[in-house]
Amino acid sequence: MIETRSAGSTWSGNHRYRATEVLLPADLDELAEVVTSADSLRVQATRHTFNDIADSEGSLVSLERLPVRIEVAADRVRVEGLVTFAEIAPVLEAEGRALHNLGSLPHISVTGATATGTHGSGVRNANLSSAVRAVEIMDAGGRTHRIDETHEWFGAAALSLGALGVVTAVELQTEPTYRVTQQAYTGVAWDDIVDDVERVFGGSRSVSVFTTWGDPAHDLVWAKSDDGPPSWVEELGGLAVGDEIHLGRIRTVDNTTPRGTSGPWHTRLPHFRADALPSDGDEIQSEYFVPLGSAREALTAVRALAAGFDDLLLVTELRTVAADELWLSPAYRRDVMAVHFTWRNDTDGVLAALPAVERALAPFDARPHWGKAFTLPAERILATLPRSGDFADVAREIDPRGVFRNAYVRRSLGL
Template sequence: MTHTRPSGTNWSGNHRYGATETLLPTDLAELAAAISAAESIRVQATRHTFNDIGDTDGSLLSLERLPTRITLDGDRVRVEGLVTFAQLAPVLEAEGRALHNLGSLPHISVVGATATGTHGSGSANGNLSSAVTALEIMDADGQAHRIDSEHAWFPAAVVGLGAFGVVTAVELRTVPTYTVTAQAFTGVAWDDIVADPKRLFASARSVSVFTTWGDPAHDLVWIKETDADAEPDYVTALGGRPVGDDLHLGRIRTVGNTTERGTPGPWHTRLPHFRAEALPSDGDEIQSEYFVPLDAAADALAAVRAVASVIDPVLLVTELRTVAADDLWLSPAYRRDVLAIHFTWRNDNAGVAAVLPTIEAALAPFQPRPHWGKAFTMPGETIRATLPHADDFVAAARAADPRGVFRNDYLRRTLAL
């Protein structure tokens, strides 16, 4: 018999799941039985989302008790179950392999991150989903399917938002291991940041800018560089001064949880902002993020800065990053290099909901795409208008799940699915 537990809340507590229970299968047979008996079901992964994408009025399902297996074969790695990037990375490193990119925190699951287009940073780096070469999915009848790059559903199912079924395994492309040195700088003027955003964000393998929009003394540029970077000294040439041990990301309470800076180390110990063994970020927060074309970065940043006084009361920090284009239909970086404008908010649902329309209106001329797992208020038709294959995605998802077992209010609201 499949055990259950209360569904509880998401990671930061700003969303309480409407489902009354979460099912905990211990093997694929129990998983198949749970799915095939359900009228409505969604997967609860590591719960690092800030909206109802993973909720349902039926039952939630977690893979946390299923076996977790990591199998490396040449340049591909198969990840089964609820494996996090923190668990995967050391296994790859031990075999001399790596991922091309990592998110700002490694605590998230491979399955959940790739399903929502979660990304990491770097003008030449695609998001985490762009490393996917195949998925293994269990459909609403409990049948298993492999969807690889030759499958017609592949560009829809990789960033699939849980609409195609339960992803039981992901296959990723790996690269040879590499060394990264991270350093954070203050002293770079805002005018220099926006004067040539493309050059700044391409100056190292990964570049993040942290700002509160009105306090330039605390603006921070965090770079993660390798020996192959084109302009490793670009930030210092702009007046950047290395930060010492006391690192502050805007108003976030970092409390010694960030990754090491100033010395070289393996990719997985330097690319994330936060250490795997520590609570990431602030914890007591809400997050939003919007992706705009990199070509429009300077104008988009000016538009947000013009409304900074409106958002300031609930803002902890904004992070700016870049992501390379890909061909995944619902990816925020579909067919365009993007600037990601990320907001970490105080954990105030009403306050955040009140300011999001102001940001979305400011960014509207640039056809922003929201992060699927974070807080936004953009109407579904506005989002779909930025995604050329939105209708194709809906058709593929309906073919994969004709009974609608994996659909929920979120998918109906955002994609008319």
């Protein structure tokens, strides 16, 4: 008998799953039994999403009871089961290896993050999905496909939104380990940020700018560098903050990673420590990606309407992501500025505010983060993704019964 549990809600509680149950197979044979008998099925991972991407009209399945395996070989690491970045990072470090980047939360799963195009920051750093070199996907017939870079489906499978099947294993590219020093600064003028985006966001390995759009005293530049604290921020008037750090209106209480000292990559690249509650927790997130070359105009457009959503906003974070070749990637074939909003946990208010933000960003062909709140219709999104039709063809071929297509997939991809 396969164990089950209730579906619960997303991490912040903003979405309660409609699915009737979560099935918990203990091995791949039981997983095959689950998928072959399902009419509608989606995978629930660590639940760090803010919409119904991982919900289902039927059941959910979780890999949390499957054996976890992390295997490092040469310049690759293969992870099997429900593995988080917090779990994989120290294993890599012990082998003298590292990933090219990490997201702000190490609590997220490798499979969930890569399936949705989750990212860190850095003009030379592509998203976390770009490190994928192969995936193993169990389709609705219980068959497992290993899809690597030579496979015609790779551009769809490495970032698949869970629409192709259950990802049971992921193989990632690694590099030699490295050390990072991070520091956060106040005092950098908004005009200096938007007038020379390449200098600001290219000044260090990873740079984030936090803003509430109307109070410069609370704007923050957070730089993560390979070679000690960056001088370029101080040249722009930046003043290093002390022990207390405020990300806009987010309540950060002893949960951020160390600043001002050098440390291994995985202890500095995330904003939040793996052993603490990240961010605010009681929140909703949205994020939109615009071409980096249009960043100044796009940010100016959002700033012009920011007073209208100020009462809902905890903070906006600006990051950069390098281009990739993954068909549904928000950075598909273009370097992008990621405009991220952390909102108060007010679903009705946020959904009412988002259309104005999306209209302001429409001239820049904005793409949404797939795992966060947005109201853009499929036709608007897919018009910015030239290979979206090819993705739909792969989805129909690998899952002709539509087992892994839910309301979200139909609404956002037109599948």
